[in-house]
Each structure stands twice: as structure tokens, then as C-alpha cells.
């Protein structure tokens with residue numbers, strides 16, 4: 001295993017190691033995390049371009065789950081990003097397997113147990129040793145797309161307009177306009193691809209048409225959100241796609257006098273959790289792991305993190321009980337016992 005965490009000092013060495021990995025391969029499968037976000041999508045798109053231009057390797061970018069967020073769907077369609085569902089591929093048909101914006105051993109990607117990963121690009125907090133031949137990893141970066149962008153530039157790949165737009169949108173979305181965990185390298189990568197972007201497409205991705213269900217879920221969030229001191233808890237009940245949960249925790253964190261927001265929503269027998277804080281270095285990934293009680297199904301970054309709790313044959317009342325329990329653990333993990341939760345909005 002070669003592990004590189006010190007880019008860009010070793011950027012040429014990483015390019016060489018990537019070429020070595022792809023040597024002799026004709027096909028590469030690039031796996032994104034489930035319900036991929038713009039950072040995962042752009043990182044996959046960038047790695048496909050890099051593999052093609054370095055070694056002439058044809059890449060397939062695959063994901064599991066749903067592309068639920070309107071912005072993400074607009075990104076994929078306007079930028080012609082060739083994504084396929086993992087249900088339509090045969091893993092054994094690929095010479096190499098890469099993962100971007102996730103790692104082997106994490107519960108948020110579709111890699112079947114026992115299957116080997118050759119290449120990993122990621123920036124998520126990692127407790128264990130990442131099991132792959134080439135690991136390009138830096139948890140201090142705001143976006144995985146930044147790593148790929150640096151490599152594309154070092155390899156002097158011609159970054160086409162749609163790829164440039166994807167990378168720029170990924171960096172700005174993942175760092176919330178370069179203010180959340182964006183470091184100098186994220187800003188440099190963003191500025192480097194910005195002149196190559198389609199700004200009208202960027203505008204269209206940022207302001208997409210919203211489905212009626214978005215307003216429905218927003219109404220539920222407003223109706224059910226509750227607060228205690230600097231905490232907000234937003235239980236959404238059953239949702240169509242998990243991204244709305246992250247969207248709501250981002251939105252509610254913007255309320256005055258708030259420093260932590262936890263949104264939860266159910267899909268079938270699972271509850272998805274999305275945690276946000278505006279405190280720097282708050283180790284949100286640890287907080288969510290303690291709420292979920294599981295390191296494999298929870299993780300993320302200092303200021304934003306996610307997790308999942310799986311039940312068996314749960315009905316709506318089981319989910320309500322779990323909501324209550326999660327809300328209590330949320331406060332308890334942050335050192336508050338017997339929180340007296342109140343509705344966020346007074347009855348209209």
C-alpha cells in the first residue's frame with residue numbers, strides 16, 4: 001500500500017504511482033459514495049479524465065442510492081456526467097476498482113464484502129488504515145475534488161468546460177461557498193478552474209427547479225423542528241431521498257444563536273442523520289458516531305457529518321421512538337442532560 005497524505009509536495013510521485021496502478025489495465029470502475037454529492041460526482045468525473053489521459057484507461061463511474069437533490073440532478077444532466085447505477089454493472093468486469101470521496105470499510109459505499117479496492121481518493125476522517133494499493137488522502141482538505149484538480153493540473157490535462165464546472169461547483173458546494181473547512185488549496189483549485197467554467201451552467205445548477213416535494217418537506221421541517229439552547233433538532237419523518245436531510249440541517253444551522261443542528265429522516269427501515277455545527281474543529285464526525293453508536297455507519301468531518309441507524313421491520317411508531325431517543329442522545333453527547341425541547345416556530 002502506498003499512502004500519500006502530503007500533496008502537493010509529492011504530486012509528481014502520486015501521478016507516477018497512479019500510472020503504475022493503471023498500467024496494463026483497460027477498464028477502471030470508479031465507485032462514489034451512496035447518494036453521491038457534488039464532491040463525489042466531480043471527483044469521479046475528474047478521475048475518469050485523468051485515467052483516460054494518463055493511460056488511455058476507460059472508466060465507468062458508478063453509484064448506489066438516489067440522486068435526490070435538485071442541484072445534483074441539474075449538475076449531472078447539464079454537465080453530461082456519465083453516471084451509472086451499481087445494479088447495472090458486473091464488478092468482475094473491471095481491471096481496477098477506485099473509490100472517491102469514500103473508503104473501503106465505510107458503510108456508505110456499495111463495494112461488496114471481500115472485493116479489493118486498488119485506488120482511493122478521499123478527505124473524510126478515517127480511524128482505521130485504509131485498505132487499498134494507492135491511497136491519496138488528506139482530511140484537512142475541504143473537498144476531494146481539490147485533490148483531483150491538483151493532479152489534473154500537474155499532469156497538464158486539458159480540463160474541458162464541463163469538468164471545470166463540475167470541479168468548481170463541487171468545491172463551492174462542499175465548502176458552502178468556501179467558508180466551511182475550505183483551506184488554501186481548495187481556494188487555489190477553485191480559482192484555477194473558475195476561468196475554465198461555464199458560468200451560465202454554474203448558475204443553473206445553483207438555482208435549479210425545485211420539486212413540489214421539496215416544499216412539502218420544508219413545511220414538515222418547519223412544523224416539527226425543536227430547539228433547546230444552541231441546539232436544533234429537525235425530524236422529517238419519512239422522506240423520498242436522503243439529501244433533503246442534509247439540506248435541512250444546513251438551512252437550520254443558519255438560525256441565529258444556533259451552533260448545532262441535527263436533521264433526521266427515514267427511508268424504509270433506516271434512519272438517516274445529518275449533523276452540522278458552525279464551531280471550528282468540533283469533531284462532528286465523533287459526535288455523530290456517539291449518537292449512532294457505530295463507527296462504520298457514521299462519520300464525516302469536523303463541521304458536518306452523517307450517519308445511519310438500521311432497524312428491522314420498523315413501523316412508524318418504532319421510528320417515532322427512535323427519533324425521541326436520538327434527540328436525547330444528541331443533547332447528551334453534547335453534555336446536556338434533561339434538555340427541555342421547545343418548538344422552533346410558534347403555532348401559526
Ligand SMILES: [Mn+2]
Nearest residue numbers: 039101143144
Ligand atoms: Mn467530499
